[in-house]
Amino acid sequence: MGSGPVFEKIYEVVRQIPRGKVATYGQVAALAGNRRWSRTVGWALHVNPDPENIPCYRVVDRTGHVSEAFAFGGGNRQILLLEADGIPCRDGTVDLSVYQWKKEIL
DNA sequence: GGGGTGACGCGTC
DNA sequence: CGACGCGCCACCC
Numbered sequence: 001m002g003s004g005p006v007f008e009k010i011y012e013v014v015r016q017i018p019r020g021k022v023a024t025y026g027q028v029a030a031l032a033g034n035r036r037w038s039r040t041v042g043w044a045l046h047v048n049p050d051p052e053n054i055p056c057y058r059v060v061d062r063t064g065h066v067s068e069a070f071a072f073g074g075g076n077r078q079i080l081l082l083e084a085d086g087i088p089c090r091d092g093t094v095d096l097s098v099y100q101w102k103k104e105i106l
Numbered sequence: 107g108g109g110g111t112g113a114c115g116c117g118t119c
Numbered sequence: 120c121g122a123c124g125c126g127c128c129a130c131c132c
Contacts (some may be wrong), residue, residue, distance in 0.1 A: 038114040
């Protein structure tokens with residue numbers, strides 16, 4: 001499956017986002033190894049090879065706004081999935097100050 | 107090796 | 120608040 005080692009790194013991170021939380025593209029990029037991969041993260045999710053195990057809908061941009069080019073039928077679809085996780089999406093926007101995932105140091 | 111693409115981020119106007 | 124532009128980096132042809 002190696003679309004690219006970086007892509008897999010990104011998928012690995014997205015897969016770790018806990019239910020009820022969201023992460024930003026920049027955050028995922030940083031956790032994957034390089035914060036400048038934000039664009040690459042978006043692209044990696046765009047070609048998401050395994051949506052069942054990779055909750056790409058839990059990834060939003062830095063403003064908390066969902067993607068409008070979501071691969072399942074628009075951002076509306078993404079909002080539904082997020083709300084199913086217990087995350088209220090006000091006008092397609094998530095309150096990052098409350099729902100942003102913070103990788104805790106165990 | 108070169109060029110085009112993309113679900114971003116940030117500064118600036 | 121919104122629009123625009125530039126930088127950033129990986130992937131495919």
